[in-house]
Structures are given as structure tokens and as C-alpha cells.
Amino acid sequence: MDDAPHPRIVFEGLPDDLYAELSRYAGTAGRLEDLPALHESDWDLLVTFDASPRHPYRMHVLSFGGTTFRSIWKTGPGQFPENYSAASFPARQVVVAPGAPTEWKSLIARSVVETASPPPRPAFVYDHKRPRTQLATIGEERATFAFLTTDSASQGGALTLGLPASTTDHAAWLVAFLKKLNDVDPVRFPGAPDWQTSPTWGTPQVRAAAADLERIESERVAALAAFAQQEAQAKLDLEDAARAAADGPQRILTYDGSELVDSVADVLPDLGFEVQDMDAHHDAVTGAKLEDLRATDPDTPGWTALIEVKGYLNGAKVNDVVKITGRPSVAFAAETHRAPETVWHVVNAWRQTDPATREVAIANVNDLQPLTAASGALIDTRDLFTGWRDVQEGRTTQQEARASLRAARTRWQPSTSASASGPAAEPA
Numbered sequence: 001m002d003d004a005p006h007p008r009i010v011f012e013g014l015p016d017d018l019y020a021e022l023s024r025y026a027g028t029a030g031r032l033e034d035l036p037a038l039h040e041s042d043w044d045l046l047v048t049f050d051a052s053p054r055h056p057y058r059m060h061v062l063s064f065g066g067t068t069f070r071s072i073w074k075t076g077p078g079q080f081p082e083n084y085s086a087a088s089f090p091a092r093q094v095v096v097a098p099g100a101p102t103e104w105k106s107l108i109a110r111s112v113v114e115t116a117s118p119p120p121r122p123a124f125v126y127d128h129k130r131p132r133t134q135l136a137t138i139g140e141e142r143a144t145f146a147f148l149t150t151d152s153a154s155q156g157g158a159l160t161l162g163l164p165a166s167t168t169d170h171a172a173w174l175v176a177f178l179k180k181l182n183d184v185d186p187v188r189f190p191g192a193p194d195w196q197t198s199p200t201w202g203t204p205q206v207r208a209a210a211a212d213l214e215r216i217e218s219e220r221v222a223a224l225a226a227f228a229q230q231e232a233q234a235k236l237d238l239e240d241a242a243r244a245a246a247d248g249p250q251r252i253l254t255y256d257g258s259e260l261v262d263s264v265a266d267v268l269p270d271l272g273f274e275v276q277d278m279d280a281h282h283d284a285v286t287g288a289k290l291e292d293l294r295a296t297d298p299d300t301p302g303w304t305a306l307i308e309v310k311g312y313l314n315g316a317k318v319n320d321v322v323k324i325t326g327r328p329s330v331a332f333a334a335e336t337h338r339a340p341e342t343v344w345h346v347v348n349a350w351r352q353t354d355p356a357t358r359e360v361a362i363a364n365v366n367d368l369q370p371l372t373a374a375s376g377a378l379i380d381t382r383d384l385f386t387g388w389r390d391v392q393e394g395r396t397t398q399q400e401a402r403a404s405l406r407a408a409r410t411r412w413q414p415s416t417s418a419s420a421s422g423p424a425a426e427p428a
Helices: 018-025 102-113 170-184 204-246 247-251 257-271 278-284 319-324 329-338 363-371 380-393 398-406
Strands: 007-011 027-032 046-049 060-064 068-071 081-087 094-096 121-123 132-138 144-148 159-163 274-277 293-297 300-311 342-348 376-380 410-412
Touching: 007 018, 007 159, 018 027, 018 170, 060 170, 094 102, 094 300, 102 132, 102 144, 102 170, 102 204, 121 144, 132 247, 159 170, 204 247, 204 398, 247 380, 257 274, 257 293, 257 300, 257 380, 257 398, 274 278, 300 329, 300 398, 319 342, 319 363, 342 380, 363 376, 376 380, 380 398
Parallel strands: 007 027, 007 046, 046 060, 060 159, 300 342, 342 376, 376 410
Antiparallel strands: 068 081, 081 121, 094 132, 132 144, 144 159, 274 293, 293 300
């Protein structure tokens, strides 16, 4: 073994086809399973696919899927080896670590980050201070997903490159690690492992193919950078749109009181209604607090809807249903000498919860009979928002939305989208 060519690489736990592919980069290759015993001074590098790899004292280690690594570096006399072990980590985000070697970042991105298995994933934890470099991290905590470390604080210590089991492009990683080892230990790792495909010694065909590969890799890096920039801009646009929505149409899903009334008054004109806030009118004419809003339809002269708007921290109250069918309708008839064409009870129930998880507002149709008798309907703000959005996105027209609302009895729901407020009620 003393005169065996370097680098001397022993492989562990890989199938025959992968062994054939990787062993060609070794001056001397062996399989750990075939050796009667492993004397670490006989070998330079262990390439292992075992979840619990050996911890050779003097050998460098390239691990795919290892979960526990022993540190032999000691910070003082009498200290014992410490473990570098993997624990389950549930975060979704996996990124290339900022401090990863520049020449490895593209390889990390395509073969570690992009191929990462679904969470939870193994993240390496350690409580010692031996030199280490993060290659890929998980979550905002930057838990270590892939790493390069040494067992010594001084130059010449054995290196360990730890990669997750989901890593692909194993040959590229072996070549990259051998280049790194050539820099730190040129005696045991002489020359470039990929000299046959280098521009210096490659044939014209090899040089052309290598140039194509380099060009494609450069284009890939540029494309990823462009996508990253587009993604960052899209996230900013989403944040801006979310803020505008929260301060705009989504208010009908979150507000109560006068703010909810104002938000409903802002949404209905987008459907083509003309809306009047009635507080000032009733202060001047009736001297009473009656309906919150009136809506008219320019396509239907003489049609008027009286609108009561209520927001609730919990469920909508049945006793509030009759408020729009009583005094407001009587006062309207006294003022105009006719009954209103319809009355709407607009409710924003369970307003502090996700709209998708809210219960049906006044689920019992019998409790809505006063609205049905007054040719009116309950309107859940979730349905009003959905109907508004259908118009904005072109799934229906303003005229169709207004016609649907004019004809609503008992409970209104938009005709083009699934209702949030339960099954449609039969018209009275």
C-alpha cells in the first residue's frame, strides 16, 4: 500500500454503478465492505453514503447523508471528542449560505437546495468551536443543512464535507472536494481530478463540450439571479397590494361600526350602485337613527334599497334582522309615499377570524323570514367581497351583479363563485 497512487479513496455504502463512476477519480480505490480492516493511514479520503459513517482520525471525509460526526479536535488537555449531529428541523426554506465558497454556490443551489427533501429535514447542531463553513441553511434561524469543517484549529487538519442524503450530482461534489483537498494537501491529492476535461489537456471535442457546459452554467446562474430579482420584486408588489387591500375592499371583512359602513359604501359603487350615507339625512329630516345606507340603480329608476350594516366579533344576532324591516321601512314610506323595493341586512360576522373558517351568519332560514317578507335579503360581507372581486376580474359584469342583488331574497350569494355563506335560499 505504501506505493499505491494517491489519492487513495475508500468508498462506503454506494451501489456498483455509482462506485464505477466515482472511483475513476481515485489513484487507488477500494470499498470499505471489501476490506478486512481499515487502517486509516493507508487511505486519504473516505466517501461514505452511510447514515452513521466511520470517524477516521487522519482521513478526510465526504459524507452524503451522514447524521453524526465525531470531532477529534480538542480545545484543551483532557477534553473529549464532541459530536456534530443532525436533528429534525421543520422549517421550509432552504438557501445557499452567504459564506459558502463562491466556486461552490452554483453546485450547492442545484444539487442541495433545489433537491432538498420536504420538511422536516436534518439540520446539524454542534456545541464546540471547531472551524466550520455553512454551505446551505434551513429557515430564518440558519440551521446548518450542509457544511464543511475541519478537525483541527491549525492548518493540515482533516476536512469533513457533510451533505444531506437528498444531494445529487455526486461526481461533481467529489471533484469539487478533491480540488479543495489539492489546495490544502497537494502531496496526497496531486493534480486536478478533472484534468482530462480541462482546457489544458482536453481534445478539441472535449474543449468545445466543456465550453458549452461553462456557457450553460453561466446562463443558468444569470437566469437564477434574474428569477431571484423577479421573485423579490413580486414579493414587494404582493406586500404593497396586501396593504392596499387591507385598507381598501378587505375592510368589509375586518371592520365593524362606522368603518364597516364606510367600507360597504365604497364597495357598492364599484358594482354600479349609487350609494347615500343616511346619517346626515336622518339628522335633518327624521331626527332618528334608521338605515345606514341607501342604494339606487341608475339602470332601474325608482328602485331603492335600504341597507343596515352590522359587524360582529362573534356570530350575527337574530334580533338585529328586524331592525331594517321595521322603523326604517316605515319612515321611508312616510317620506316617499311608497315602500322600499328591497331591504338588505349586511353582516360581517366573526370578523377577527379567517373568512374561510367563519360559521354561516344566521344559518336558520326561518330567522330570515322578516327579510323575505320585506322582499329583502341578508348579505354576508364575504359574499359581497366575492361578488365585487368577480366584477373586478371580469367573471361577471356590473349589470349582472346589480340584477342579482336586486332580485335577492332571504340570503344573497354571488352567482359566479362559490358562496361563503351557505346554500342558496329559495326565492320567496
